[in-house]
Amino acid sequence: MIMKFRFLGGADIVGRMGMTIEGDGKTMLVEYGMSPTKPPEYPIAAPKIDHLFLTHCHLDHCGMVPAVCGRDDCEVFTTPLSAEISEIMLYDSLKIAKAEGYMEPYTASDVEKTMELVVPFGFKDTVELGKTDVTLHSAGHIPGAAMFEFKYDHNTLYTGDLHTADQKLVLGAKPIKCKNLIIEGTYGGRNHPSRDETVDDFIAKIDEVIDRGGTVIIPCFAVGRTQEIMIILKDLGYEMWVDGMGRSVTGLFLNYPEYLRDPRSMRAARKNFREVKTSSMRKPASKGQIIVTTGGMLDGGPVLGYLRSLKDDPKSAILLVGYQAEDTNGRLLLETGSIVLDGEMVKIECEVQKYDFSAHAGHDEIVEFARKCEPENIVIMHSETRELFLPDLQDYNIILPELGKEFELDV
Numbered sequence: 001m002i003m004k005f006r007f008l009g010g011a012d013i014v015g016r017m018g019m020t021i022e023g024d025g026k027t028m029l030v031e032y033g034m035s036p037t038k039p040p041e042y043p044i045a046a047p048k049i050d051h052l053f054l055t056h057c058h059l060d061h062c063g064m065v066p067a068v069c070g071r072d073d074c075e076v077f078t079t080p081l082s083a084e085i086s087e088i089m090l091y092d093s094l095k096i097a098k099a100e101g102y103m104e105p106y107t108a109s110d111v112e113k114t115m116e117l118v119v120p121f122g123f124k125d126t127v128e129l130g131k132t133d134v135t136l137h138s139a140g141h142i143p144g145a146a147m148f149e150f151k152y153d154h155n156t157l158y159t160g161d162l163h164t165a166d167q168k169l170v171l172g173a174k175p176i177k178c179k180n181l182i183i184e185g186t187y188g189g190r191n192h193p194s195r196d197e198t199v200d201d202f203i204a205k206i207d208e209v210i211d212r213g214g215t216v217i218i219p220c221f222a223v224g225r226t227q228e229i230m231i232i233l234k235d236l237g238y239e240m241w242v243d244g245m246g247r248s249v250t251g252l253f254l255n256y257p258e259y260l261r262d263p264r265s266m267r268a269a270r271k272n273f274r275e276v277k278t279s280s281m282r283k284p285a286s287k288g289q290i291i292v293t294t295g296g297m298l299d300g301g302p303v304l305g306y307l308r309s310l311k312d313d314p315k316s317a318i319l320l321v322g323y324q325a326e327d328t329n330g331r332l333l334l335e336t337g338s339i340v341l342d343g344e345m346v347k348i349e350c351e352v353q354k355y356d357f358s359a360h361a362g363h364d365e366i367v368e369f370a371r372k373c374e375p376e377n378i379v380i381m382h383s384e385t386r387e388l389f390l391p392d393l394q395d396y397n398i399i400l401p402e403l404g405k406e407f408e409l410d411v
């Protein structure tokens with residue numbers, strides 16, 4: 001059966017994902033996200049949708065789902081963990097839009113309605129939607145993150161964000177045999193350094209900063225990175241604090257232990273960190289030895305308060321462990337040593353270092369995964385450097401989709 005595919009966003013960029021599949025009398029939507037830039041950016045408007053598939057709860061994948069569900073009453077297939085965290089992210093994103101004076105692309109009641117429309121779905125579960133069978137598999141990206149396998153006459157695998165190497169939180173994704181592979185390519189042309197070496201360097205730097213009497217600030221995204229770092233640091237024996245939305249996400253992860261590689265290590269990590277539960281606890285935390293806190297790109301969240309207290313202390317250090325997008329404070333700090341704080345450019349005297357703890361597969365890992373799926377057609381998305389895969393994937397029919405332009409696959 002020939003079906004029509006169209007990217008509404010996120011074909012040749014990392015952000016605001018959305019892809020429709022049209023055929024057999026219905027239209028399905030895989031992910032519908034937004035880019036939390038200033039101002040936020042959105043995908044192309046979605047046509048009327050019958051079924052929606054959400055891979056995971058990062059805003060670039062889930063951030064616009066309520067705009068569709070509020071309008072179309074379509075079921076949302078996702079893991080219960082992704083649904084619960086998405087709910088937090090969506091309300092938070094509404095709050096930010098309100099605070100910063102941006103248009104709100106959906107209402108709080110659209111979020112409520114979305115949650116009512118969720119059909120919770122575990123890994124290896126299959127749902128029959130007419131003649132299409134859809135099965136979920138772990139994407140190895142963050143807990144609860146799924147790949148979707150659509151089976152009509154043939155298999156089509158949509159990976160969403162993907163990691164194939166094992167992390168502390170989740171094991172790497174396993175290839176699925178398919179005719180059509182729709183795969184993310186964030187790291188086209190780049191490979192990650194060895195994770196073990198990165199962890200060793202990271203811990204050596206933490207020891208060094210604490211030995212010289214400084215405090216280590218680790219700005220982290222709330223979902224995934226905060227918990228991965230907490231597990232890595234759990235046995236160091238330092239006075240460690242965790243602040244921001246990552247705290248409640250850790251609680252949610254522990255409510256769904258089946259999505260964690262090792263729930264015991266997550267529980268132990270939570271026990272060894274002190275939680276900043278009220279704003280008055282930020283003062284003692286800023287005198288502690290390690291602070292793991294949102295926001296990961298220094299654009300908001302409690303991290304700014306810690307930077308205010310520690311910015312003039314050259315003994316302290318800011319260890320960046322996540323992607324720093326353009327036009328963010330994190331990128332500015334790496335490039336100029338300053339950030340914008342309360343509307344002013346402020347010099348940061350702390351040491352700044354960056355470590356690669358990415359939850360996405362590197363170039364060679366993507367190529368290996370793709371080959372093991374033994375596809376005929378490979379569609380590369382979620383990438384600004386997709387062309388760099390072409391030399392390594394010459395044996396396949398490669399499709400580099402363009403925003404809004406239809407292409408066809410035999411599914």
Ligand SMILES: [Zn+2]
Pocket residue numbers: 056058141161
């Ligand atoms: Zn993601």
Ligand SMILES: [Zn+2]
Pocket residue numbers: 015058060061161382
């Ligand atoms: Zn993504």
